[in-house]
Amino acid sequence: MTAGPSLSTGVAQPLPFPGDHPGAAASGRIGVLLVNLGTPDAPTYWPMRRYLKEFLSDRRVIEVSRLLWWPLLNGIILTTRPGKSGAKYASIWDQAENASPLLVVTRRQTEKLARAFAGRDGRVVVDFAMRYGSPSIAERLDGLRARGCDRILIVPLYPQYAAATTATVCDKAFEHLMTLRWQPAVRIAPQWHDDPVYIEALAASVRASLAGLDFEPEVVLASFHGVPKTYLLAGDPYHCFAVKTGRLLREALGYDEARLRITFQSRFGKEEWLKPYTDETVEGLAKAGVKRIAIVAPGFVADCLETLEELGVENREIFLHHGGEKFAYLPCLNDSEEGQRVLEHVVGRELQGWI
Ligand SMILES: C=CC1=C(C)c2cc3[nH]c(cc4nc(cc5[nH]c(cc1n2)c(C)c5CCC(=O)O)C(CCC(=O)O)=C4C)c(C)c3C=C
């Protein structure tokens, strides 16, 4: 018989079988796994198609009956959208890092958070994963276990909970945990849509971005990613959380309801989504004679296709085309000092009792 450490006492005990006892595995560290949505590996056809197929096959994202959805997805969407979306991704691609902005920012957020926690508790290991594409949640959970993390905090990077984003991260993580004999202890960080640290960070970031402009916007839009209206009617709370974040940001900035407006962007398909729509609002403002606007996207933790291209390029064109004169897209919190303060605050709070 070989000897190995006893799981309960840590004292060497004879084992009833040859080989290493799993109790000899590294343990005692605490993992933090940041999880964002995901992004293609390259802005070209096949990587785009792979990414979109995984994303748009998720029942949490597309709730339509599979009988209707599969032919549409495989017959039309996956033949046309990879090309169209790929061209948009190519226009915002980070050439220096050869990665999409979402991946670049998430990596930086992770590195900065790791440094911040190294100074607080040497046992904390920080990593990131993507719900779709790579690095996968399964791969990075295994990586944290291999580095000795027997406690893991999963942080879905969405300030406002939605089934299509937060819940599907949890589904995917637990799907992998179901395959493990020796699971780590797991916590999921809750959303932070009304946390004063987040609201103040947003307000400070908006104030700083506005101070850098050569004009003062008559209207600021707080644009949130939309979901189909049927999801709200089926009980998804996302709309209320987004509206509350928008209201708290407006109050923090001292704006009235005409000066800061809440809108919803990124419609997909023909059905009705949460309203008012960002693009229609932008067009309406320009047509009504508003000359100067700014748009901020408080629901996105990192700049990505939906902010840099859809808001910064498409909505700018809509505004200028319909008579607007000055347009600014204000960046997300990203890995700025304010942004890292929010992440550190959320993670620090959720690690209480572990560190
Ligand atoms: C088709 C349904 C979609 C729902 C519902 C949806 C909800 C949702 N998405 C985000 C955040 C992001 N979405 C991003 C890209 C993106 N979203 C959809 C579709 C839905 N999103 C698609 C098809 C795409 C891919 C791009 C495209 O082809 O248009 C991104 C950006 C990713 C990137 O790589 O830059 C983010 C972030 C939220 C928060 C949300 C519900 C609240």
Ligand SMILES: [Fe+2]
């Ligand atoms: Fe989306």
Ligand SMILES: [Fe+2]
């Ligand atoms: Fe609501």
